[in-house]
Amino acid sequence: MSAQLLTPLRIERLALEHGMRDTPYVSGRGPEGHPRRTDVPTVIAGVAGALDPDVRPGELVVADRLRTGSVEVALPSAPLLAGELRRAGLTVHVGTIESTDHVVTGEERQSLAAHGSTAVDTESAYLARYLDPRQLAVVRSIVDTADDPLLHPGTLRRGITALRTLRRAAPVLQEWLDACAPRTILRAEPQSFCAGVERAIEIVERALEQHGPPVYVRRQIVHNTHVVAELEQRGAVFVQELDEVPEGATAVLAAHGVAPSVRVQADERRLHVIDATCPLVAKVHQEVRRFTTAGRTVFLIGHAAHEEVVGTRGEAPDEVVVVETVEDARTVKVPDPTQVSYVMQTTLSVEEADVIAGELRTRFPALQAPRRDDICYATSNRQHALRDVAADSDLVLVVGSANSSNSVRLVEVSRAAGAVAHLVEDASDIRLEWLRGVRTIGVSAGASAPAALVDQLIAALTALGDLEVTRRGGVTENVHFTLPREVV
Numbered sequence: 281m282s283a284q285l286l287t288p289l290r291i292e293r294l295a296l297e298h299g300m301r302d303t304p305y306v307s308g309r310g311p312e313g314h315p316r317r318t319d320v321p322t323v324i325a326g327v328a329g330a331l332d333p334d335v336r337p338g339e340l341v342v343a344d345r346l347r348t349g350s351v352e353v354a355l356p357s358a359p360l361l362a363g364e365l366r367r368a369g370l371t372v373h374v375g376t377i378e379s380t381d382h383v384v385t386g387e388e389r390q391s392l393a394a395h396g397s398t399a400v401d402t403e404s405a406y407l408a409r410y411l412d413p414r415q416l417a418v419v420r421s422i423v424d425t426a427d428d429p430l431l432h433p434g435t436l437r438r439g440i441t442a443l444r445t446l447r448r449a450a451p452v453l454q455e456w457l458d459a460c461a462p463r464t465i466l467r468a469e470p471q472s473f474c475a476g477v478e479r480a481i482e483i484v485e486r487a488l489e490q491h492g493p494p495v496y497v498r499r500q501i502v503h504n505t506h507v508v509a510e511l512e513q514r515g516a517v518f519v520q521e522l523d524e525v526p527e528g529a530t531a532v533l534a535a536h537g538v539a540p541s542v543r544v545q546a547d548e549r550r551l552h553v554i555d556a557t558c559p560l561v562a563k564v565h566q567e568v569r570r571f572t573t574a575g576r577t578v579f580l581i582g583h584a585a586h587e588e589v590v591g592t593r594g595e596a597p598d599e600v601v602v603v604e605t606v607e608d609a610r611t612v613k614v615p616d617p618t619q620v621s622y623v624m625q626t627t628l629s630v631e632e633a634d635v636i637a638g639e640l641r642t643r644f645p646a647l648q649a650p651r652r653d654d655i656c657y658a659t660s661n662r663q664h665a666l667r668d669v670a671a672d673s674d675l676v677l678v679v680g681s682a683n684s685s686n687s688v689r690l691v692e693v694s695r696a697a698g699a700v701a702h703l704v705e706d707a708s709d710i711r712l713e714w715l716r717g718v719r720t721i722g723v724s725a726g727a728s729a730p731a732a733l734v735d736q737l738i739a740a741l742t743a744l745g746d747l748e749v750t751r752r753g754g755v756t757e758n759v760h761f762t763l764p765r766e767v768v
Contacts (some may be wrong), residue, residue, distance in 0.1 A: 282321070286323070288308060295450075310406070311406045320460075329384070329389075329430060331392050335398060344376070351405070363709060363710065376397045377405070414739070470665065487554055495515065500683075504681045560656045579603045583604055631693075661753075664753075675701070678724050679726065681729070
């Protein structure tokens with residue numbers, strides 16, 4: 281047996297077993313309950329009462345913590361299981377489940393709710409005493425709430441609704457059991473934040489400390505939804521354009537750089553501007569200015585819609601030609617083929633960019649290159665490390681947002697190396713079907729993704745079985761960029 285599903289009551293088992301091959305084990309009710317085994321990944325499923333007023337009968341609560349009295353344990357499995365249940369069309373809340381040895385009502389219920397708990401049952405935390413919390417998942421379907429207590433004429437109807445929800449969850453729980461197995465994680469190094477991203481985030485943090493909220497940021501400071509959400513909670517306000525910023529306010533320009541026209545607009549609105557442009561992106565802007573001032577047409581190798589490319593092209597729109605593909609390089613035309621140069625978006629695939637540049641060199645023998653490579657060190661290092669990992673992996677998971685160019689490139693590099701690869705925002709995006717038959721998983725993260733998200737992803741996978749984590753790569757990055765004087 282590689283995993284087990286526990287239900288405290290037989291009626292809960294009846295609700296689940298019709299959608300499963302593995303018959304749940306009835307562990308028993310209350311503190312006296314006991315799991316069948318204590319040494320395998322375990323799911324506890326059943327019914328519960330809601331403490332959070334936003335949780336309604338028939339909805340699910342997945343525990344990220346279990347608490348009884350002063351004893352509390354964290355369950356890393358929560359985002360992975362909650363994500364899969366939501367994709368099955370179920371309404372899922374994630375939070376603390378409190379366990380008591382009796383049904384709670386009235387003031388006691390209010391007290392537990394004030395503690396921050398989401399739901400209450402009479403078994404989960406007690407069963408967890410026998411189990412490894414790293415390999416435990418808990419899901420409960422809600423029967424009663426503070427407004428609709430357990431001892432109430434409507435309990436039968438709500439109970440049937442909760443049991444039906446459990447039945448709908450059964451196929452997901454079976455898939456969870458099927459996915460349980462020991463695995464190896466190959467963690468590509470380096471990964472996550474680069475120096476430019478760290479600098480940009482610190483600029484916003486310092487601006488908030490020095491000026492107080494709100495601090496306005498044009499576009500996403502870096503391309504990661506988690507980073508943006510955290511800064512929003514601290515008082516950053518993200519806008520698309522500077523005309524949304526009140527005159528005279530503090531505004532931060534994002535790491536991807538902007539066209540000169542944006543700076544003109546900032547001056548016109550008398551904004552206190554703090555420039556968080558990555559110094560490596562600023563270098564590309566400087567190259568474009570140098571080339572175009574000398575009367576040369578500049579090929580900008582990159583993706584036309586990406587913010588970095590939009591900003592770079594804005595330095596000289598009439599003299600900069602965006603080249604996205606090899607086909608573009610084969611057909612592009614310029615006024616004077618002897619006066620041409622090229623620059624690159626900093627977050628491209630190294631191999632793809634080199635092929636495009638090679639085609640341009642073939643067509644334009646006088647083509648002038650930048651003084652130094654434009655693709656940043658972090659992009660190159662992450663691609664190189666992951667290429668080796670992908671060759672030895674059944675599956676590659678890259679943590680990053682869909683609008684993060686360097687993260688998307690990591691997925692492409694993995695697939696080119698022959699691996700099945702997926703981009704995930706966090707552990708909640710992992711699909712259990714991806715894990716069928718998979719024993720070795722390569723893991724990396726884009727330069728704008730927090731390292732904590734990788735740690736959480738690996739912890740979530742541990743819930744499905746023992747993991748052996750090996751770090752691959754080993755390039756040490758010691759690049760550091762100074763902060764602009766406005767926030768020093």
